Amino acid sequence: MPSPADWSAIWLTLKLAGLTTAILLVVGTPIAWWLARTRSWWKGPVGAVVALPIVLPPTVLGFYLLIVMGPHGPVGQFTQWAGIGLLPFSFAGLVVASVFYSLPFVVQPIQNAFEAVGERPLEAAATLGAKPLDAFFTVAVPLAKPGFLTATVLGFAHTVGEFGVVLMIGGNIPDKTRVVSVQIYDHVEALEYAQAHWLSAGMVVFSFLVLAALYTLNPTGKRP
Amino acid sequence: MKTLIRLLLLAACLGLPAHPALAEQITIAAAADLKFALEEIVAVFRQAHPGDAVDTVYGSSGKFHAQIQQGAPYDLFFSADIQYPRILAREGLAASEVKPYALGRLVLWSATRDASKMSLADLADLADPTIRKIAIANPKHAPYGKRAEEALRAAGLWDRLQDRLVMGENIAQTAQYVQSGNADIGIIAQALALNKELAARGGHALVPDKLHQPLEQGFVVTRRAADSKLARQFADHMGSPEARRIMVRYGFVLPGEATGR
Known part of the structure; x- marks a missing residue:
């Protein structure tokens, strides 16, 4: 059976994934909107930066975050000056890392959905007197709903599956940074295979259910 | 057709082993505390065995222990806790006795x-x-x-x-x-x-x-290296004066020498 430490890792993981997804929906939607509508030369470079976490090894992200958020890094000096302390080995640090790590999985589905909506409904809304912001919330967002659903599910699931970055900047602290993937790794190293099986099988079932639900409810919007 | 044959010949040449036929290869899994000391010891060993290949992997002793139980291709295992190689020996996964090498x-x-x-x-x-x-x-x-x-x-x-x-x-x-x-x-x-x-x-x-309890460290030759001459030679090399000097320089207390500071 899962131990209390396992349950606390599960709760922590859900908290991390939930918070990360919420932040990404807020931050990612304007980025996706801009990427979908711009004709600027910058579309290519910005799109590439957003997609970087898909191709980069998590160790690259972990290494740079450790340096940048450390006491000599720019972010670390800022957080110390602001009285927050240092971000590595803290829950806040994991949230920051996860936002970068899962960014493309939220931005790209929303961007695709906005692109599919196209100019016409928005032009129609403008003709009817809607202001751009109004048209965005009453026309573009509802029409892009499948994209938002995909983005939410993929952002959440991808954060749950995070391991390499957490191992590098987490410091394995119970209730703060010891998420399920790290807990499984610890169980395996300590030869506690029964415990590792519980958590691992749980992850398989969870991931399957999430993806099955997504592909069943949202068959058109499944492309990330 | 000629081009194809040439290409095949080239591929065959590239596929040949880089070392002469008699060369041996071993992989050593070692506790992370040995990272610097063992690299120096391996460097000395390589000079005496120029034709052979010695690879090293560093990590946590518990992880290597679990990996060797699952058939990981390590020929020697240096553990920061002598208990791990002892368990391997008990399970028949070792090809040598467990040798303490340092505190x-x-x-x-x-x-x-x-x-x-x-x-x-x-x-x-x-x-x-x-x-x-x-x-x-x-x-x-x-x-x-x-x-x-x-x-x-x-x-x-x-x-x-x-x-x-x-x-x-x-x-x-x-x-x-x-x-x-x-x-x-x-x-x-x-x-x-x-x-x-x-x-x-x-x-x-x-x-x-x-x-705290003593950090008694030990190594074994694993079962897969039972027939490896090179693995035996490296095990012997650990007892050489030169290897011992390097270990002492890195602050290890050697078996049979006074402890306590």
Whole structure:
């Protein structure tokens, strides 16, 4: 059976994934909107930066975050000056890392959905007197709903599956940074295979259910 | 057709082993505290065996133990806790007896303050409120972490310092947490603190060995290397005066020599 430490890792993981997804929906939607509508030369470079976490090894992200958020890094000096302390080995640090790590999985589905909506409904809304912001919330967002659903599910699931970055900047602290993937790794190293099986099988079932639900409810919007 | 044959010939040539037919290859899995000392010992060994290949992998002893049980291709296993190779021997996974090679020592080390000035008799200086993060190796599977936990418990600090502890996956990652300044201080292997790069910064002080069980370290030749001459030769090389000198230089106490400082 899962131990209390396992349950606390599960709760922590859900908290991390939930918070990360919420932040990404807020931050990612304007980025996706801009990427979908711009004709600027910058579309290519910005799109590439957003997609970087898909191709980069998590160790690259972990290494740079450790340096940048450390006491000599720019972010670390800022957080110390602001009285927050240092971000590595803290829950806040994991949230920051996860936002970068899962960014493309939220931005790209929303961007695709906005692109599919196209100019016409928005032009129609403008003709009817809607202001751009109004048209965005009453026309573009509802029409892009499948994209938002995909983005939410993929952002959440991808954060749950995070391991390499957490191992590098987490410091394995119970209730703060010891998420399920790290807990499984610890169980395996300590030869506690029964415990590792519980958590691992749980992850398989969870991931399957999430993806099955997504592909069943949202068959058109499944492309990330 | 001619081009095709040429290409095939070229492919065959590239596929040939880089070493002469008689060359042997071994892979050594070693506890992360050996990272610097063993590299020097292997370098000496390579000079005497120019035709052979010796690869090294460093990590936590617990991880290698689990991996060897699952058939990992390691020919020798150097463990920071002699219990792990003993279990392998009991399970029939070893091709040699378990040889103790050193006693490890814990040190307090910091990159940002002079840890050598800290009072160590009871580790009480660790309770200093300006020390916000203390790095140790994960006590669950890293021997240096286990001993660090024992020392902190013996000092009555374990519960008090709980929310300041961060855990490295192995002792080298623990040192890296301190080196990057993200942890203020760490309890790491002396063998790592004596490395040039780490010794140049901050300072270190030995943790009294009466605060924890001895870090008895041992190695075995694994079953898959039962017929490997090179693995045997490396095992013998560990007992050579030159290898012993290197181990001593990195602060290891060798079997049969006086301990306690």
